Amino acid sequence: MRLLLVEDDHLLADGLMSQLEKAGFRVDWARTAREAISLGVQEDYRAVVLDLGLPDGNGLEVLKKWRGHQIGFPVLILTARGDWQDKVGGLKAGADDYLAKPFQMEELVARLNAIIRRSEGRVESTLKSGRFELDENRQILKMTDGNEHTLTGTEFRLLRCLMSRPGQVFSKEQLMEQLYSLNDTPNENVIEAYIRRLRKLVGTDSILTRRGQGYLFNEVV
Ligand code: CA
Numbered sequence: 001m002r003l004l005l006v007e008d009d010h011l012l013a014d015g016l017m018s019q020l021e022k023a024g025f026r027v028d029w030a031r032t033a034r035e036a037i038s039l040g041v042q043e044d045y046r047a048v049v050l051d052l053g054l055p056d057g058n059g060l061e062v063l064k065k066w067r068g069h070q071i072g073f074p075v076l077i078l079t080a081r082g083d084w085q086d087k088v089g090g091l092k093a094g095a096d097d098y099l100a101k102p103f104q105m106e107e108l109v110a111r112l113n114a115i116i117r118r119s120e121g122r123v124e125s126t127l128k129s130g131r132f133e134l135d136e137n138r139q140i141l142k143m144t145d146g147n148e149h150t151l152t153g154t155e156f157r158l159l160r161c162l163m164s165r166p167g168q169v170f171s172k173e174q175l176m177e178q179l180y181s182l183n184d185t186p187n188e189n190v191i192e193a194y195i196r197r198l199r200k201l202v203g204t205d206s207i208l209t210r211r212g213q214g215y216l217f218n219e220v221v
Pocket of ligand 1: 007008009051052053054
């Protein structure tokens, strides 16, 4: 799942990025309002963490620009502790949640997963599709026979992407975008290799290939 982190504090951003990647996100980092606006408009993010105090402007203006472009990804804003005006302003500008600094990493991840679930119309922290269930907290795939498989970070992100929209065809390019951040330069063959690995777990009927288009998760097997 691709996520945009907008934060001008390098130290905080470094720490956040490594923790968020451990939690299964692929993170792009924007340091300025200007960079944040253009990345948000161009790239396909599943969620955004937005700091309000940026060197070249206020995060609220960034959020208003995105919403003005009809960009609906869920946004969690980071506010200074006790600054209720920021919280209210953020929610009015279209934020989905907020967190006051300093915060615990676990809380940030839990809140992010919650706003992503809501944006997908789900209420539970497991993603069910067909005979399978993905446990987002433990990055585990559960089968109907009760067996569980621990997934690697990339396997989890790829399967999560496919299972979150069963029946929808994802091109290799779209999958790469969800799996890798802008700094990585992976090869498209990597996707094929991971699809093969996932098919060994879920069966070849569950992940179908649409020639020349991409892959889709088939929940009616
Ligand atoms: Ca700041």
